[in-house]
Amino acid sequence: MHGIKVNELTTGTRALKAASTSIIGLVATAGAAVGAPTVALDAAFPVGALTLITNIRAAIETAGTTGTLKAALEAIADQGSPVVVVSRVAVDVDPEDQAVLVEAGVEALLGAQSQLGVTPRILGAPALDVQAVATALAATARKLRGMAYAAAIGADVAAATDYRENFGARELMLLWPATDAAFAGDAVARALGLRSRIDTDMGWHKTLSNVAVDGITGLDVPIFFDINSDDNDAALLNAGDVTTIIRQDGFRFWGNRTCSDEPLFAFESAVRTAQVLQDEMASGLLWAIDKPLTAVLIRDIIETINANFRRLIGQGRLIGAKAWYDSALNTEADLAAGKLVIDYDFTPCSPLESLSLNQRITDRYYASFADLVG
Incomplete structure (x- = not known):
């Protein structure tokens, strides 16, 4: 080729499809x-x-x-x-x-x-x-x-x-x-x-x-x-x-x-939150499988997961969550063998199961009683 060829690269975050749970x-x-x-x-x-x-x-x-x-x-x-x-x-x-x-x-x-x-x-x-x-x-x-x-x-x-x-x-x-x-x-x-x-x-x-x-x-x-x-x-x-x-x-x-x-x-x-996250991750990261294992790909995967976490947190469906790359879990041999490990943790929304109200009896509100009568 005598000239310029432009290659279209697909990098960056991808939106993860919400899991259907109501069936x-x-x-x-x-x-x-x-x-x-x-x-x-x-x-x-x-x-x-x-x-x-x-x-x-x-x-x-x-x-x-x-x-x-x-x-x-x-x-x-x-x-x-x-x-x-x-x-x-x-x-x-x-x-x-x-x-x-x-x-x-x-x-x-x-x-x-x-x-x-x-x-x-x-x-x-x-x-x-x-x-x-x-x-x-x-x-x-x-x-x-x-x-x-x-x-x-x-x-x-x-x-x-x-x-x-x-x-x-x-x-x-x-x-x-x-x-x-x-x-x-x-x-x-x-x-x-x-x-x-x-x-x-x-x-x-x-x-x-x-x-x-x-x-x-x-x-x-x-x-x-x-x-x-x-x-x-x-x-x-x-x-x-x-x-x-x-x-x-x-x-x-x-x-x-x-x-x-x-x-x-x-x-x-907590159970359903864990299930939904598993499902959304598994189906939503299909695009990454078999792509060249580069630093750019790893960053895209992590940011895709974290973007989904931000969406769920903004919707009030998660308290917090974060994905990261741990070099200790990704040895040179594993990476060369096409294996990648990404860690993430999350905090689900617990139901307000027990509400305690502290009730006290006091006479201090009589302190301004005269003003109220006046």
């Missing part, structure tokens, strides 16, 4: 009334397959009349109009065999991204979530970087908190008691719908707790709640890492805790 993964059974044909139901929700719902009201019309699917969708729809991935499983009269089928339906949610192009992050199997299923939900939620919601099985407060001891997963939140609806999984289904609505309206950094739930008319077990005391049913359940339902200006879930065995991830908001 529900629902495992359910469904059937038609006795003697009624199942052609429409089977076509809309094939057994053993995943179905994407983008119009939940329309989906309810083809969800059958028996099983858990229709009732769960109705409870979810009371909270909003989320995108739902349905994993329909067959009905089995044997409880153990039914649990095995449901566990397989839970695991099937892992294929949603490849089959439907979406990833469910809010998982549940209302009315089907026995202990084995809840364990499967937590395991699948961990792989999908999501949260699972399940019922705490027990007849009273003590039994419910004792049941929680069966789990140590940060991706699982247990709920107790059930509502007074005929559908046993009503509370869990409403939690799924509310979690999705909170993600859309407020953000993934807001916990499920203390947001009015639509459609609840009562509870199957009365819950004593006193906001000024820790000597009540709701406080005992929360102390045992079980989220309950209170009636205070409407019905609302009350509790921020997961089943985590790691205190740093005790709050639902």
Whole structure:
């Protein structure tokens, strides 16, 4: 070439795409009334397959009349109009065999991204979530970087908190008691719908707790709640890492805790923040893979991450965060082998779970009493 050639270089920061966290993964059974044909139901929700719902009201019309699917969708729809991935499983009269089928339906949610192009992050199997299923939900939620919601099985407060001891997963939140609806999984289904609505309206950094739930008319077990005391049913359940339902200006879930065995991830908001950051980093830095490993590339990666942190901090979704390059973790041999390590830390937004007000009685305001009378 005799002249000047201009090469276009792409350097600098890139915007990271916000992770979609409001998609529900629902495992359910469904059937038609006795003697009624199942052609429409089977076509809309094939057994053993995943179905994407983008119009939940329309989906309810083809969800059958028996099983858990229709009732769960109705409870979810009371909270909003989320995108739902349905994993329909067959009905089995044997409880153990039914649990095995449901566990397989839970695991099937892992294929949603490849089959439907979406990833469910809010998982549940209302009315089907026995202990084995809840364990499967937590395991699948961990792989999908999501949260699972399940019922705490027990007849009273003590039994419910004792049941929680069966789990140590940060991706699982247990709920107790059930509502007074005929559908046993009503509370869990409403939690799924509310979690999705909170993600859309407020953000993934807001916990499920203390947001009015639509459609609840009562509870199957009365819950004593006193906001000024820790000597009540709701406080005992929360102390045992079980989220309950209170009636205070409407019905609302009350509790921020997961089943985590790691205190740093005790709050639902901490778990979801960590998940979102992992997801945004992994997908948002794809452009950097296989580019020449130069100092310019490393600076671009770090600044891209820190720019995303500044965005999240400005939105009130993070307290603070920072990414950096540590030379001790990046040896010459590793860099030459195409390996790079970038460190970052973050502080999630903790919920204001406990507010203390110091009350004192004093006579000092009588000091200016004469002026007030005059």
